[in-house]
Amino acid sequence: MISHDIPNMPKVREWRSVSGRRAAPCPYGRGGYRGRKRRHRGIPRGNRGILSGPGDRRRRVRGRRPELGVIIPAERESGGSPKGVAVALLVGRHVNRIDKKGRVSVPKPFRAALSRGRADADADAFSGLYAFPSFKYPALEACDEAFMMRLAEGLENLDVFSDDQDDLAAVILENARELPMDPEGRIVLTDDLRDYANIKNEVLFVGRGQRMMMWEPVAYEAQRGSAFERAKSRGMTLKLPKRPGASAGEDGDG
Numbered sequence: 001m002i003s004h005d006i007p008n009m010p011k012v013r014e015w016r017s018v019s020g021r022r023a024a025p026c027p028y029g030r031g032g033y034r035g036r037k038r039r040h041r042g043i044p045r046g047n048r049g050i051l052s053g054p055g056d057r058r059r060r061v062r063g064r065r066p067e068l069g070v071i072i073p074a075e076r077e078s079g080g081s082p083k084g085v086a087v088a089l090l091v092g093r094h095v096n097r098i099d100k101k102g103r104v105s106v107p108k109p110f111r112a113a114l115s116r117g118r119a120d121a122d123a124d125a126f127s128g129l130y131a132f133p134s135f136k137y138p139a140l141e142a143c144d145e146a147f148m149m150r151l152a153e154g155l156e157n158l159d160v161f162s163d164d165q166d167d168l169a170a171v172i173l174e175n176a177r178e179l180p181m182d183p184e185g186r187i188v189l190t191d192d193l194r195d196y197a198n199i200k201n202e203v204l205f206v207g208r209g210q211r212m213m214m215w216e217p218v219a220y221e222a223q224r225g226s227a228f229e230r231a232k233s234r235g236m237t238l239k240l241p242k243r244p245g246a247s248a249g250e251d252g253d254g
Contacts, residue, residue, distance in 0.1 A: 088144055090116030090207035095217055097202050099222040105205050110187045110212060114144050117210075129187060131214070132176040133196045138219055140189075140197050143211040148176070191213075 094107035106114075106129070118127060121166065131142040143151075151172055158165040180185040197216055204215040215223075 088113045090212045091208050094205045102188050103184050108204050128180040130176050131179050135171045140214040147210050
């Protein structure tokens with residue numbers, strides 16, 4: 001809860017809740033608002049959080065104003081994503097042709113998923129793709145800005161100046177390219193990326209959850225068969241993470 005007994009607090013006007021009933025004075029002074037959708041003014045952009053406001057209403061705001069109340073950081077699920085924040089889910093395979101200007105359309109289902117993943121992002125966040133050569137396959141890895149930040153954070157968790165950190169940083173960050181997306185959902189693959197994946201006239205987009213891969217179609221078919229054989233020969237299984245509050249066995253993983 002916000003304490004309204006703030007020393008030297010300037011006189012503020014009263015404000016009304018959405019229901020129209022008179023509520024406590026808004027601690028943001030002239031930046032107060034009457035509608036549900038307008039956010040408080042004067043709060044600097046920053047990490048999102050939940051503000052417990054007048055009437056014990058929980059409001060999602062940006063930034064931190066310690067003198068005005070307590071910002072409760074958004075909790076994270078076991079997978080690392082904030083609760084209630086949408087993430088891109090990229091699935092399936094799609095082939096698109098490269099036009100004479102070197103542009104290729106990101107598949108419509110992928111664009112829709114990326115758009116949902118950016119629903120809680122800042123307005124000035126990069127809305128295109130980050131792409132870099134895969135160090136496992138003759139293909140390209142691609143993701144949105146949120147997943148790229150997770151990769152960078154993962155590198156920071158490695159020992160500084162270690163060989164592992166240096167090598168992965170060189171492979172991922174050094175070779176990554178920003179690929180802006182135009183209003184029609186098209187990107188332009190740089191020559192070095194196309195040469196690495198031997199991409200000529202068509203691009204095969206392959207969903208990998210929160211990231212995607214871009215292949216030359218024939219090369220992918222050769223790799224796809226071997227992946228099935230490896231998974232079958234090793235008898236691979238997948239253990240699902242527990243959902244918050246789920247009892248043992250409720251998720252079907254024993």
